Amino acid sequence: MQPNSASAKILIVEDDFEIGNLLASTIQESGMLPTVAEDGNVMQSLLRSNSYDLIILDVMLPGEDGLSICKRIRSERTIPIILLTALGEEVDRIVGLEVGADDYITKPFSPREVVARIRSLLRRASYGLTSSSAQRKLRFDGWVIDPMRRRLHDPGNARIALTTTEFDLLLAFCRNPGRVITREELLLFTHSGLAGPIERSIDVHISRLRQKIEADPREPTLLQTVRLGGYTFTASVEEV
Incomplete structure (x- = not known):
């Protein structure tokens, strides 16, 4: 607990x-x-x-x-x-x-x-840990993210370790599939706005996240950069 x-x-x-x-x-x-x-x-x-x-x-x-x-x-x-x-x-x-x-x-x-x-x-x-409909598991491309237990499993059901910020980012994308999310919004999603964090930090966390969920992090298909906009999550997401 x-x-x-x-x-x-x-x-x-x-x-x-x-x-x-x-x-x-x-x-x-x-x-x-x-x-x-x-x-x-x-x-x-x-x-x-x-x-x-x-x-x-x-x-x-x-x-x-x-x-x-x-x-x-x-x-x-x-x-x-x-x-x-x-x-x-x-x-x-x-x-x-x-x-x-x-x-x-x-x-x-x-x-x-x-x-x-x-x-x-x-x-x-x-x-x-708070039970609500917002804590239901979500599936995308065979991956499953569990907000309740804060766990991510790949299509082979292996657990993938994420940092706190990486998990928050992925959860934000899964709850907003197909929408362009700005770096400023992502800072708010990850509760990072305490003392003026740099927007570039979001890029670093997303780069690490791509290393874990993309087949080829150099040519990402799930987490795509939108020039002058931010990022968008292209996968179809469904509740499990």
Whole structure:
């Protein structure tokens, strides 16, 4: 069962003692349960023996850097990941999204922003638990997306791992087949509008999504780009 934010367990991977303590205090004051790891080795040990609901991961770590760690975690788990970085250039944020992060926060950060982004990701990871007609499974081209359990299965019934944002994007497309959806709308669909996220981040997430659902991601047939418009989902979608 997905937790609500009040009981969420948050793993902070940060080598700077003061920043780690500030994050932990901020998260604890909001009612969540923080744990701090100073590097990737400690993080890995904690992940083997505990379960967490979200990871905040610093990019600049001793030993294995945060981008490499993020890519490795994403290959094994669907847990939401927020990257923490002092790098302000757009290209650095884009690289973080390309390796599988769901969101990023740039230092120096506002404690309120950190809590807001955590809560947003936790809501997105758990909102499908509410039963309604909007949570029925949807099928397209043999694929089945399950909003209730937040799962995607391919035509061979194999489960395909998606990040929180990738799932939200695919669900938005499945609920709006054939319609051109702008990047601004997609940012709203994915609840990403907390602190001025860049529209280019949507392109990165869609590129990753194409890698998972398209027969040939270089020549996409399901998720097509509409020049000066946004994206459109061409598949026929039906409720299961």
